[in-house]
Amino acid sequence: MASKKETVSKQIIQLASSIEILHMASLIHDDIIDDSDERRGKISIQARFGKDTAVYAGDLLFTHFFDLILNAISEQDYMIKNAHTMHHLLAGELGQMAERFNLSQDFNDYLTNVKGKTAALFRLAAEEGSHFGNGDEQTTQALASFGENLGIAFQIVDDILDYTGGKHLNKPTLEDLTTGVYSLPLLLALSKKELREQLVPLLEKKRQMSKNDIEQIQKILLNSSVIEETHALAEQYTNRALANLAQLPQTNATVLLKKMTRKLVNRTL
Structure with a gap:
């Protein structure tokens, strides 16, 4: 019973993490489009490292998003x-x-x-x-x-x-x-x-x-x-x-x- 509870908890954490990573990727791209210097009170990635690096950073997070949901989900409906x-x-x-x-x-x-x-x-x-x-x-x-x-x-x-x-x-x-x-x-x-x-x-x-x-x-x-x-x-x-x-x-x-x-x-x- 404890093992099952632990597995469910790990899955929920992976899913929650995937959504936050998707969110973060969208924010990085938003800052590029808006030419924003700040994000959450700190210097934005695009302002610190340049737009090229920021684009790839956002894209990399999108791949992590899919990695997490592939590990966490087996149901086709929720993959969709x-x-x-x-x-x-x-x-x-x-x-x-x-x-x-x-x-x-x-x-x-x-x-x-x-x-x-x-x-x-x-x-x-x-x-x-x-x-x-x-x-x-x-x-x-x-x-x-x-x-x-x-x-x-x-x-x-x-x-x-x-x-x-x-x-x-x-x-x-x-x-x-x-x-x-x-x-x-x-x-x-x-x-x-x-x-x-x-x-x-x-x-x-x-x-x-x-x-x-x-x-x-x-x-x-x-x-x-x-x-x-x-x-x-x-x-x-x-x-x-x-x-x-x-x-x-x-x-x-x-x-x-x-x-x-x-x-x-x-x-x-």
Whole structure:
């Protein structure tokens, strides 16, 4: 009995590690694309070693991702799910790149890209954790939906913090704005006629925006109701995630997941 428990534990660790390695690989490539100097409060790989080395480092991590899941998984269905998640991550990144500096984006465009990136990783982690932790099909599907909704809420909160977090974040703020990636607060602002008239002349400068232009955009958003509206959307997806958890038996694990979910959305307060 102890041997079986040890084997399951090793498998879960390998799967959790594979997802984090996939995440890290995507971050390395994100930093190359965004020409980012920092990641998690430290100098990024591309800034320290150059873009060529960073590309190969990210690619190497992708191979480690597949090595881990090949060792941990024998079920074809979950091999396919992992491959599809990687596909969604890359498609989401390409979709985001295709929308750079596009002033006509809307919430649906944003949601499509988020589901292909952050939410796909959260969904895979929650779904695999349940399935390989011997959860039944109903539990696994509830947790898959939980992961997706939590991932969307997480990204929305992250977008808010890009405008409000200042020095509390371990990454440069407003970096996405300077590279033409318009996050949710800005997209909501662009949907309002009075704010759009103020923002478009600044945004049309694209990469020629000055530091003063960027600060002005930030000020326009912070002086409007946009941050509160964005937070309300984060609350909406957080509540969906909590509703997914409510379908499950109340255990120490679900109590912990509920606390984590609520704490996540309150990062903006």
